[in-house]
Amino acid sequence: MSRPEVLFPLFADLETLDGVGPKTAQNLGHMGIQAPRDVLFTLPHTGIDRTLRDSLEGAPLPGTFTVKIKVGAHHPSRNRGGAYRIHVEDAQTSFQLVFFHGRSDYLNKVLPVGSERVVSGKVEMFDGVANMVHPDHILPPEEADQIPQFEPVYPLTAGVTQKTMFKASRAALTRLPDVAEWVDPGQIVQAKWPDFASAMQAAHSPEAQGDLSATSGPRTRLAYDELFAHQLTLALARASERHVAGRPSVGTQALQQKVRADLPFAPTGAQERAIADIADDMAKPVRMNRLLQGDVGAGKTLVAFMALLIAVEAGGQGVMMAPTEILARQHLEGLQPLAESAGVVLEILTGRDKGSERRAKLAALARGDIHILVGTHAVFQDDVQFDDLRLAIVDEQHRFGVRQRLALGKKGGTADVLVMTATPIPRSLALAQYGDMDVSVLDEKPPGRKPIKTALVSTGRIEEVIARLQAVMAEGRQCYWVCPLVEESEALDLTAAEERFKRLRAVLGEGRVGLVHGQMPPAEKDAAMARFQAGETGVLVATTVIEVGVNVPNATIMVIERAETFGLAQLHQLRGRVGRGEAASTCLLMYQAPLSEAGRKRLEVLRETEDGFRISETDLQMRGYGDLIGTAQSGVPRFRIADLERQSALMAVAQSDARKLLVDDPTLQSPRGQAARVLLWLMRQDEAIRLISVG
Incomplete structure (x- = not known):
């Protein structure tokens, strides 16, 4: 199966777009933009209001304004690279245009004394005079309609300017194909969505700040297209799994x-x-x-x-x-x-x-x-x-x-x-x-699990915490002590863990404290764990290697040092290592004061609830999904327009729609099925396309 012809213009070389040469194409590559299609899926994130006004009189400065002026005297700079100033007047007041490294011959040609021009740019007060430094636009009045009333602002990278992005996006928009509708007609009517091409045009031509919000119709429609393509891929994978013959295994009880x-x-x-x-x-x-x-x-x-x-x-x-x-x-x-x-x-x-x-x-x-x-x-x-x-x-x-x-x-x-x-x-x-x-x-806890008491303590009270450990150990109980994660360096993680281990051993006694960390040979790690499980050591100092599944019912205290450096889901997992036996258990979250507002809020959620789903929802709202699952676990797709955190409801609709489409049309042969194939090509879902062609 090969890419549908109607999409060829969107997958052509970037250099076929107006104003994109080899160097710009290379720089756009750093933003993940490989083809005109990717330019279209890079939407503006804010916008600038460039409505023409009569005068700067009474305008709230600093701000970006567009105004018609009459050009007055030029004042070239006395020293090289200094400010070249031009005195100008609008209908009610006067101000200055300022150019650094300004060249007289060029500026006299663009802004001849006595001429009328429309200028647009950022205006600031400087020494009591309003200055527009390096206007973004300078045009004769009859060409002023070239300045967009509301100009979209695009994300940029080194070597790519707003002008380049604006020009490239306009050129890419001219290539929008006329495609059949892949979204369920009922969904379109109910959500009042535009078709794909109109949505794309509108998303790149916002008329006011509200048009830039993720909830605007055109943007929601485009986000849905991304989510729908992704869910269609998963549904095809699921359907091909379904075709894998299994063997009925029926239990006898x-x-x-x-x-x-x-x-x-x-x-x-x-x-x-x-x-x-x-x-x-x-x-x-x-x-x-x-x-x-x-x-x-x-x-x-x-x-x-x-x-x-x-x-x-x-x-x-x-x-x-x-x-x-x-x-x-x-x-x-x-x-x-x-x-x-x-x-x-x-x-x-x-x-x-x-x-x-x-x-x-x-x-x-x-x-x-x-x-x-x-x-x-x-x-x-x-x-x-x-x-x-x-x-x-x-x-x-x-x-x-x-x-x-x-x-x-x-x-x-x-x-x-x-x-x-x-x-x-x-x-x-x-x-x-x-x-x-x-x-x-x-989502229910089996009976018999005791709730775990969770407390926040600052690192300044570490002596009290150690004293508490001594008391608990005297009763024959055991404790975990989890060391902080040091940024990006396992060597530093190790030093932190070893320092803590030495200090606790000095206080609690030789042989009463064990140590496990990621750098240890597996056999040593297992041996240290086994000694702790057997009750030979009273305290286990660890980096997060103990996070998953370790079971020592006699351990009743979990100390997590610098808890604010961990993710919520991770803290919740660690806390779950205690509270597995008969005795009441405690989790002490030690933090370094002062805590940020967000840090405090995250730790308080843990103190209030043991419900892992509520904790992970909070974590998602506060940190974003990239952090939540860690970049290494890239099982989660990166979307250019859709926002998983705020559009989870849209994802659910996309999933049920994708599954329904495949039930009605397993090989995507119907008119809507054919349109969905075009969508899969458009969204680069090669995996899905392979599944259809094999199927």
């Missing part, structure tokens, strides 16, 4: 009943709903692709284990993958008692398994003697073969790419896939990142 009989508490409503969703998916002849989203302590482990049991009941095997060895071992510990209740064989496979022990495990796995395997990415190695893999569960999605998700699926060509994440993701982000998956949310 026999093993699940045994586990239920041994549970101390009945599962929550949310857990029951998730288990039912998963069982339904697994029973279907297509491959499951579901996301299980649960807050800290919402009981994902039980749901995951019930899903694994369905695979075993159906005569197959299940695998659960964790990003690190520590987490894999922990899943093993969490699942062991459940496996004993059910009477199934549970094993672990990590990079540590070597030689004959590893060979024995692999043989048992291939024979089907191991029912459930817990592992790290070692599970991806070629020599790992299952007898009959029915379900693959991937923990903490963002550390596994989609590629690995697929590689795991290949082990059992038809295996169902369940992805678990403990990071509550705001709805708009979940739609952008996981729009191709079905989502189950665990």
